[in-house]
Amino acid sequence: MAMPGWNLTEQHDTSHGLVRWRRLGQGSPVVLSHGTPFSSYVWRDVAAALADRHTVYVWDMPGYGRSQMKDGQDVSLAAQTTVFAELLTHWGLDRPAVVAHDFGGAVALRTALLTGVRFDRLALVDAVSLRPWGSEFFRLVRHHSEVFEQLPGHLHEALVREYVSTASHRGLHPRVLDALVEPWLGETGQAAFYRQIAQADERFTEEIEDRLGDLDMPVLVVWGRDDQWLPATHADRLAALIPRARLGWVEDAGHLVQEDAPGRLTGLLADFLQADRDAGEPVGPACMPES
Numbered sequence: 224m225a226m227p228g229w230n231l232t233e234q235h236d237t238s239h240g241l242v243r244w245r246r247l248g249q250g251s252p253v254v255l256s257h258g259t260p261f262s263s264y265v266w267r268d269v270a271a272a273l274a275d276r277h278t279v280y281v282w283d284m285p286g287y288g289r290s291q292m293k294d295g296q297d298v299s300l301a302a303q304t305t306v307f308a309e310l311l312t313h314w315g316l317d318r319p320a321v322v323a324h325d326f327g328g329a330v331a332l333r334t335a336l337l338t339g340v341r342f343d344r345l346a347l348v349d350a351v352s353l354r355p356w357g358s359e360f361f362r363l364v365r366h367h368s369e370v371f372e373q374l375p376g377h378l379h380e381a382l383v384r385e386y387v388s389t390a391s392h393r394g395l396h397p398r399v400l401d402a403l404v405e406p407w408l409g410e411t412g413q414a415a416f417y418r419q420i421a422q423a424d425e426r427f428t429e430e431i432e433d434r435l436g437d438l439d440m441p442v443l444v445v446w447g448r449d450d451q452w453l454p455a456t457h458a459d460r461l462a463a464l465i466p467r468a469r470l471g472w473v474e475d476a477g478h479l480v481q482e483d484a485p486g487r488l489t490g491l492l493a494d495f496l497q498a499d500r501d502a503g504e505p506v507g508p509a510c511m512p513e514s
Contacts, residue, residue, distance in 0.1 A: 255280065345442050392451075393477070399482060
């Protein structure tokens, strides 16, 4: 796969398929979780920066990126929650900090609220969390996945490229777009793309919506001001429902904040991860444009 400068060097066989992962740096542990239809590749710049002070774990969910894709695979939010808990045990992590984007946000929230796993703190970046979620295209494909699965390969590629492009407000570099799209190409990738959308059921977030007030850790909600996939109203609602949450806006950024404003996002996360653990709040300004 054409992911220049990004290589997942480790693997672990989980209950829902082989997961590829990587560890960088040294210090207090931080786990970065990606969303859909992405992979850990979106965290490459942020992970490298945070690794100066932290041991950073990145991973591709089963059915995504470089992890295993297979027929009949369960890649639902319930399955990913189970896999995440298994990985934390495999890594031997006790109360790590977790940073989660998009679909990974729902995985992290479910893990914290339903499995008994404890986090030191949690950052939710343009996170799938409250209904309704998913773009109009996403919902269309979810309801007609069996039709889209039959697309010729070249039409499927064009569709995925256009869809992924809309996650960025500033526009993706061609090499980045290629890297994000490539896992979904070919017979295996195309089937996996529509499989993960078909299994994206809102009942898995409905299960935890009424429990968000039970989160007893510092939480940072970060949102791209120009997110067209999950609009700004989601950020306000989510932050209001979590007792120890603070909301940080990233101006001139869309859903893929990691690509639109990596420096600003890294700054917010670094401040949050280094904040006084007893104070329970990130330090620094909550809303500034990317410099």
